[in-house]
Amino acid sequence: MSLFGKRRNVLPGFGLSLGFTLAYLGLIVLIPLSAAFIKASGLSAADFWAAVTSPRVVASYKLSFGVSLLAALVNAVFGGILAWVLVRYTFPGRRMVDALVDLPFALPTAVAGIALATIYAAPTAVAPGGWVGSWLNPIWVDGITQLAELVPWIDWQGWLGGKLAFDRPGVFLALTFVGLPFVVRTLQPVLQELEPELEEAAATLGANRWQTMTRVIFPELLPALITGFALAFARALGEYGSVVFIAGNMPMHSEITPLLIITKLEQYDYRGATAIAVVMLVASFVLLLLINLLQKWSRRYYRV
């Protein structure tokens, strides 16, 4: 079918709604984004390359992409469990828990960052530490040291001996917090729609619960899980407000890329800032595209 071909359709207004869609997307998304490209194009190729590959910037990429990925993965696992519990079981306070899931959507991220930083703060010589940090921080330091000994082939530098808040783990905490609702909310409707007959069929065929879970239920949930993961990941990449309060923001160590962009802006280095933004944009776009392809693959059996 040609895009603008004359076809009679019961749904009127295709031309109008498509035009509106394109105009809207242009105004809200494409024009602002292309402005970043235009501004960055003011740099010479060499200057652009220098701006986006300076060691401090590269360190921030690693942190931003690495921790966002990790946070999205953790959310996929625990958000999945949360969604499962909310859909499959009834217990007193279920609606309360269900409502709580949305809070990270609504809460100003700065509030989340400050709250997390306060609660997870480690005890120091002058302060007793936060509610959680005062007991969890020593456990964390111990645990990560032992883990580093157990798994020596991973470079643990940068995570060892540190603190939860005002350090790299804080970035992870904040990004997990903001990403959680995405996984839960994308999985919930799919779980609700899941036919109980599938599990019953597996049971009568002799599958145990673990086999039913991994071979029947999980593949059914995978497409939604990947969508939730992608959303949480994208959200984490762009997150700024909560992270800056809890990360400690040490250059080369716990500085996220969005913060570097702000730093450049504050130094009136607009071109440098947009250059980094362009790299973030392109990288995010490529990653999300890959995730979409993965998602398409995971639902290959729906339609051919």
Place this chain on the structure above:
Amino acid sequence: MSVQVHHIRKTFGQYTALADVSLSVKSGQLTALLGPSGSGKTTLLRIIAGLEYADEGSGRIQFHGEDVTDVEAGQRKVGFVFQHYALFRHMTVFENIAFGLKVRRKNRPPQAEIADRVHKLLKLVQLDNLADRFPHQLSGGQRQRIALARALAVEPKVLLLDEPFGALDAKVRKELRRWLRKFHEEIHLTTLFVTHDQEEALEIADEVVIMNQAKIEQVGTPQEVYDRPATPFVYQFLGNVNVLKAAALAAGTAPPFPTGGLQSNGHIYVRPHDIEVVPHETGAPGIPAVLRYIHAAGPAARLTLEQVESRETVEAEISRVELERLGLKLNNLVLLRLRQSRSFAEDYAI
């Protein structure tokens, strides 16, 4: 393998799905559980499968004398086929059928043997060219046959089908139920299927179990339950029936009744084709009635008659030849004789 159900009770909160139900299913037979929706037939099937458990302390389920009441579904060696197929849509047809064999922990057959058995089953259900398709690429009838093959892969001792043709359109349904009957004759596996379609049950089952309101009303061969319904419900559920007030009949005439036990406050149940229509003759036995309508499109003629005494309407079915021989016209006075009927004392309504 035979199936025995002893005094099973099942309640969902206030609602009673099964009230003290006992049933014995003979080995190697095709048995239909027939009843209107909400009669408890699916619940009974699910309890036999182990997908549902009867109320604590109610009764026992036995397979060939062996108690399986507390055995989990996966260990009961039953094959279960669902109304909406419940195929695993992320698996190919082959993987679906192989599933029950692949999940075995103990004595899992080697790959080659699994493949061999799957292909044999695919041949058995006449779909051996579809092994690599995904369920959504198949028609409803094909999906249900795959679901059947999947259930048979684990070599069940009992096959349970829950409204197996319920989601299919009328034509496919008819084809597939005949196919199931033929299939049953080949494999002779004890099979129980749930249906609300009396035609389906009467056509293919060896034995029909008719259920209503959490109870079993009657068990028997299709002919038995159709010809000798045990309760007013069965009479009304299986085919058309006239319900005549006994009192009205007894008043004026002396109609012949093959079955006795008529009480003055009772009702007489008679099927339209068991009513004989004869020309009116004063003093002759029969119920006087006036012909009100003739519906003659179809193999038999359906007559609507009004009884002279009680003004009640009666439906009679006679052959077209018979209709012509009688030369009946509208508003003619005739006599009705009941070839076969049964009376029940209590007032009964569906």
